Amino acid sequence: MPNKADRALEPSPSGTQTFDRAMTILRLVAEQDAAGLRLVDAVRQLQLNKATTHRLLLALMREGLIAQDPDTKTYRLGFELFALGMAASRRFNIKDMCEPSLLRLAEQTGETIYLSVRSGHDAVCLARETGSNPIQTLTLAVGDRRPLGVGAGSLALLAALEADQIEQAIIANQDRVQRYSPVFSADLLRQLVTETRRRGYSLNDGAITAGMKAVGVPIFNRYRHVEAALSIAAVDAHMKPDRQEVLVGLLREECARIEKSWSANA
Amino acid sequence: MPNKADRALEPSPSGTQTFDRAMTILRLVAEQDAAGLRLVDAVRQLQLNKATTHRLLLALMREGLIAQDPDTKTYRLGFELFALGMAASRRFNIKDMCEPSLLRLAEQTGETIYLSVRSGHDAVCLARETGSNPIQTLTLAVGDRRPLGVGAGSLALLAALEADQIEQAIIANQDRVQRYSPVFSADLLRQLVTETRRRGYSLNDGAITAGMKAVGVPIFNRYRHVEAALSIAAVDAHMKPDRQEVLVGLLREECARIEKSWSANA
DNA sequence: CTACTTGGTCCACTTTATGGATCGAAAGCA
DNA sequence: TGCTTTCGATCCATAAAGTGGACCAAGTAG
Numbered sequence: 001m002p003n004k005a006d007r008a009l010e011p012s013p014s015g016t017q018t019f020d021r022a023m024t025i026l027r028l029v030a031e032q033d034a035a036g037l038r039l040v041d042a043v044r045q046l047q048l049n050k051a052t053t054h055r056l057l058l059a060l061m062r063e064g065l066i067a068q069d070p071d072t073k074t075y076r077l078g079f080e081l082f083a084l085g086m087a088a089s090r091r092f093n094i095k096d097m098c099e100p101s102l103l104r105l106a107e108q109t110g111e112t113i114y115l116s117v118r119s120g121h122d123a124v125c126l127a128r129e130t131g132s133n134p135i136q137t138l139t140l141a142v143g144d145r146r147p148l149g150v151g152a153g154s155l156a157l158l159a160a161l162e163a164d165q166i167e168q169a170i171i172a173n174q175d176r177v178q179r180y181s182p183v184f185s186a187d188l189l190r191q192l193v194t195e196t197r198r199r200g201y202s203l204n205d206g207a208i209t210a211g212m213k214a215v216g217v218p219i220f221n222r223y224r225h226v227e228a229a230l231s232i233a234a235v236d237a238h239m240k241p242d243r244q245e246v247l248v249g250l251l252r253e254e255c256a257r258i259e260k261s262w263s264a265n266a
Numbered sequence: 267m268p269n270k271a272d273r274a275l276e277p278s279p280s281g282t283q284t285f286d287r288a289m290t291i292l293r294l295v296a297e298q299d300a301a302g303l304r305l306v307d308a309v310r311q312l313q314l315n316k317a318t319t320h321r322l323l324l325a326l327m328r329e330g331l332i333a334q335d336p337d338t339k340t341y342r343l344g345f346e347l348f349a350l351g352m353a354a355s356r357r358f359n360i361k362d363m364c365e366p367s368l369l370r371l372a373e374q375t376g377e378t379i380y381l382s383v384r385s386g387h388d389a390v391c392l393a394r395e396t397g398s399n400p401i402q403t404l405t406l407a408v409g410d411r412r413p414l415g416v417g418a419g420s421l422a423l424l425a426a427l428e429a430d431q432i433e434q435a436i437i438a439n440q441d442r443v444q445r446y447s448p449v450f451s452a453d454l455l456r457q458l459v460t461e462t463r464r465r466g467y468s469l470n471d472g473a474i475t476a477g478m479k480a481v482g483v484p485i486f487n488r489y490r491h492v493e494a495a496l497s498i499a500a501v502d503a504h505m506k507p508d509r510q511e512v513l514v515g516l517l518r519e520e521c522a523r524i525e526k527s528w529s530a531n532a
Numbered sequence: 533c534t535a536c537t538t539g540g541t542c543c544a545c546t547t548t549a550t551g552g553a554t555c556g557a558a559a560g561c562a
Numbered sequence: 563t564g565c566t567t568t569c570g571a572t573c574c575a576t577a578a579a580g581t582g583g584a585c586c587a588a589g590t591a592g
Binding site for chain 1: 537538539540541542547548549
């Protein structure tokens, strides 16, 4: 519903309106899941004329920003957008943008804060910030990779993916996960994902390293795709139920802050 | 010079021409280096009217696809493009797209083929394909990270970056590189980069693992930014000067093929 | 077989973008 | 210091481009 409204805050409606409309459609395609966007749905959601919408979709296709599935006729993001995004990525890196949040969390909690991103079927630790508590749980170093689902940050990433991608990752990793703990299996991961989605955050209660717990919260971009995850790890004694809730609250706060900073440009 | 020509092959010039013009400008911005694009340069290169160009740049800015440096007034890629690219990246992954080339190279050469991409100041091994030769050099596993410049693929990536980014990476890694071999230093890396750029491919002649050599070739996207690197590693006996040239030729062929497949959509 | 939905196309109408002219500021030159 | 050039930015009458109601074809449901 609030699809056109948030675009209306431009200073002056001067110039190039068709370009803005095309971008509105592109953003709508970006928000879609793997099924893609149908023409009629775009028409309905944007309240544009069908012919206009179709012509704009053609223009986006012509530029390679989107592509149409020949069978389902639905539209998805195209390769050109990926290539342009790669060109842009040298100027924007997630780690730098999240660093302030990591520092604040380490300061507030005294625990160790991790930033993880997805890379294929793995989670990669991009940054780690150590708090002031004398007992720290440094189970993960910067650069370390783990199968998606193994560890709090990794599980937060996994559970935030789309259903088919979750299944794909679990299948792909099923032989590797037991290296981290004999309890891991494809079925356990599916269960953990379900719990995580219901609970709203991921919890690793010592399956990998005994005596230690960790919670993780995903960070979404404005198209509601997971971009990264923040997690806090601590020894059991620091992670009693009530404190766990507090820590999750702080994590959520910072994730929201990061998401907001991404929405507000950067 | 051939800037508008390659866009003129569309079936019918129907519809949305301003959008296409805006995209042409966006692509031009994407091709620029860190200095960014000046208005007059865009006007000259695209042979568009200055007012039109400026208005389109404003439109691109309004959508967050580009951003203007307040001091130099130059235009660079914006955060929105990065975010959209991330949304697109779940559908396109470099590894899958390069897999056929890896298989062909392993088949043709019998040696081990590596695919590396850049991640921050590291090179990450994304894929490895083993050939049929009984002696293989598996110095790098999938997922392994190395400082940029350490190893053939990694060096190919480093040397293909822009000058300022090369320097930045070398500085950032100067304390780590000696872990791989005592010969490494910031100065040696600078020298290796120079040689690589002059030679046209990277060469690792056993600095890390004695008795083994490797060559690497970068893969560029259509905006002439490095996206990945292919490399071949083999024992000295398999890498005599003349064979080395042959292997580099094969690498170049596959890199060109991949680059072409990216240009031709996907 | 009919009614409905969906993707796609056409073309007269009119809203939109265009670009030559112009301005202010800054850089370059004398 | 003053003159000239370059550059980013804006204006507005003109010309061109996008618009959208109507229509078509191909499913799909009843």
